[in-house]
Amino acid sequence: MNADKQISELVYQSCFMLDKLDFAGYLELCAPGFRYRIVAYSPELRKDMVWQEIDKEELKHHFELVPKHVRDKSSVARFPTLYSISYSEDGKRATAFSGLQVFKTRLDGGETKLFGVCRMHDVIELDTGRPRLLSREIRMETRQLGTGSQIPF
Amino acid sequence: MPRTSAEWGEGPKLPVTHYVDSRIYTEEEIHREEIEKIFNKVWLIACHESEIPDAFDYRTFLHPSGRSLIVMRGEDRTVRSFYNTCSHRGNTLLQEPAGNAKRITCVFHHWAYDAKGNCVNIPREDAGYGARLCKANVGLREVRTSLAYGGFVWVNIDDRGEPLADFIGSAFEDLEVELSHPMEVFHYHQAIVETNYKLWHDTNRELYHDYMHYHNRLTGLSQKGYFDRVYHTYPNGHVQLDSMEIQYQAYKGKQRSLSWPGATKACHKLIDIFPGTTFILRAPSVRVDTMTPLGANKLLIEFRGLGLKADTPEERAERLKEHNALWGPFGLNLHEDLLANEMQTRAMRDGVEPVYVLHAREENSTTHDEIGMRQYYAEWGRRMGRAPHDPFGKRIAAAA
Numbered sequence: 001m002n003a004d005k006q007i008s009e010l011v012y013q014s015c016f017m018l019d020k021l022d023f024a025g026y027l028e029l030c031a032p033g034f035r036y037r038i039v040a041y042s043p044e045l046r047k048d049m050v051w052q053e054i055d056k057e058e059l060k061h062h063f064e065l066v067p068k069h070v071r072d073k074s075s076v077a078r079f080p081t082l083y084s085i086s087y088s089e090d091g092k093r094a095t096a097f098s099g100l101q102v103f104k105t106r107l108d109g110g111e112t113k114l115f116g117v118c119r120m121h122d123v124i125e126l127d128t129g130r131p132r133l134l135s136r137e138i139r140m141e142t143r144q145l146g147t148g149s150q151i152p153f
Numbered sequence: 154m155p156r157t158s159a160e161w162g163e164g165p166k167l168p169v170t171h172y173v174d175s176r177i178y179t180e181e182e183i184h185r186e187e188i189e190k191i192f193n194k195v196w197l198i199a200c201h202e203s204e205i206p207d208a209f210d211y212r213t214f215l216h217p218s219g220r221s222l223i224v225m226r227g228e229d230r231t232v233r234s235f236y237n238t239c240s241h242r243g244n245t246l247l248q249e250p251a252g253n254a255k256r257i258t259c260v261f262h263h264w265a266y267d268a269k270g271n272c273v274n275i276p277r278e279d280a281g282y283g284a285r286l287c288k289a290n291v292g293l294r295e296v297r298t299s300l301a302y303g304g305f306v307w308v309n310i311d312d313r314g315e316p317l318a319d320f321i322g323s324a325f326e327d328l329e330v331e332l333s334h335p336m337e338v339f340h341y342h343q344a345i346v347e348t349n350y351k352l353w354h355d356t357n358r359e360l361y362h363d364y365m366h367y368h369n370r371l372t373g374l375s376q377k378g379y380f381d382r383v384y385h386t387y388p389n390g391h392v393q394l395d396s397m398e399i400q401y402q403a404y405k406g407k408q409r410s411l412s413w414p415g416a417t418k419a420c421h422k423l424i425d426i427f428p429g430t431t432f433i434l435r436a437p438s439v440r441v442d443t444m445t446p447l448g449a450n451k452l453l454i455e456f457r458g459l460g461l462k463a464d465t466p467e468e469r470a471e472r473l474k475e476h477n478a479l480w481g482p483f484g485l486n487l488h489e490d491l492l493a494n495e496m497q498t499r500a501m502r503d504g505v506e507p508v509y510v511l512h513a514r515e516e517n518s519t520t521h522d523e524i525g526m527r528q529y530y531a532e533w534g535r536r537m538g539r540a541p542h543d544p545f546g547k548r549i550a551a552a553a
Binding site for chain 2: 038040042043044045046049050051052053054061062065066068069070071072143144145146147148149150151152153
């Protein structure tokens with residue numbers, strides 16, 4: 001399989017893992033030094049805000065806590081669209097830039113609504129046998145998320 | 154035992170101060186009256202002064218009346234507020250939620266205003282109006298504005314209402330030291346939720362619902378001193394809860410290192426201001442919730458997270474991280490509260506047989522006592538001229 005296809009599968013798989021609430025599967029796709037960040041520009045504050053910034057250990061802990069908390073059991077589906085892939089000169093890293101649409105389907109009745117729109121910027125390591133996520137930054141377009149989400153996008 | 158329809162419809166065998174009729178949460182008639190009798194008469198937070206640090210900086214604010222307001226810092230550093238409405242044809246003046254404008258110019262016909270609300274330009278004024286109308290008489294509608302209690306910008310669209318200091322009284326006495334340090338908003342987000350504003354504020358006024366929060370069960374509810382906290386009530390419907398030390402290590406395996414000046418390391422303090430503002434100090438950050446009801450069953454909540462202006466980048470990052478873990482849009486606790494309120498509204502929304510909602514716990518005003526809500530509804534009834542337990546029954550005298 002060529003690198004573009006592997007990277008593309010990694011991006012789509014990572015979203016699907018979170019849709020399935022397969023947190024262990026998601027973490028499997030992340031390198032040990034993985035960092036996850038959600039940012040949003042606030043026109044109210046006229047600056048960027050960080051809404052989540054955690055490393056792999058902290059994300060693992062967060063995932064462990066999710067089932068212990070009360071949450072909306074509606075299903076969430078992430079639909080990435082991979083715009084571009086580029087490679088470092090030494091070929092050890094790639095960056096993937098995607099759009100991401102997230103939809104929520106209500107458990108009771110099945111109504112689906114757009115939940116959020118964002119951009120996704122991934123850095124991927126390529127020199128350890130299989131591509132893995134080194135970092136993911138979600139840049140939110142949508143800033144009004146209703147009751148919010150305990151599970152990252 | 155399950156109850157029959159007749160039994161279900163009977164009021165609880167409790168003092169009438171200890172329950173409310175759910176229609177106060179669901180009826181549009183009540184909502185419209187609340188805007189007129191409560192929100193149009195009280196002081197509300199529009200923004201924080203750190204959002205408009207420089208001369209000519211502005212923020213817009215959607216007042217519950219439906220009016221958009223401009224909050225602007227003048228060249229003289231004074232913060233003033235105006236209706237965001239052109240005196241000419243009623244157009245919205247400023248579209249962006251924040252910015253900097255030496256002149257507020259209406260895009261429609263280029264009437265312009267300065268930061269003191271004076272009209273300073275009417276294109277072809279003499280040709281069109283002659284002596285019949287002059288700039289001096291078409292300034293913006295100014296709104297009473299005060300900067301207080303932690304650098305927040307408070308507004309009141311009622312020109313005849315009491316001063317802010319009289320409205321608040323001594324409700325902030327327990328946070329006076331902590332709020333004396335210059336603060337800065339580092340987090341802002343809005344949530345529009347399908348609920349009534351009072352249900353949201355109820356949640357901020359009682360800690361009995363700590364049973365819902367896994368985090369709070371571990372770090373508070375099961376800890377020494379939790380049940381010793383006492384609610385203190387103040388005139389005009391405000392309430393404050395004594396502080397306690399949160400045992401963060403029970404949840405995260407470690408205690409936090411950063412605190413807040415004037416507060417103990419893991420301090421938690423809570424102040425609720427009638428009709429819907431909440432200040433929470435959960436070291437190391439401060440959270441302030443404000444709200445704009447959009448209908449009986451629709452609510453806009455604005456969430457602000459604050460740190461200190463003097464924060465180092467490392468301190469700010471720590472406050473941010475701790476804030477976001479619980480209270481950000483991707484945090485674990487805030488979602489629980491908002492979800493519970495939507496579920497309440499789903500159960501009692503308009504058209505459904507009303508239920509009686511209990512505020513009846515009495516525990517010597519301590520942590521799980523529901524005195525905060527009883528005091529709220531006493532004030533609500535006074536202002537509305539309606540009995541919360543029987544809102545469509547005999548009217549009671551409303552406050553002037």
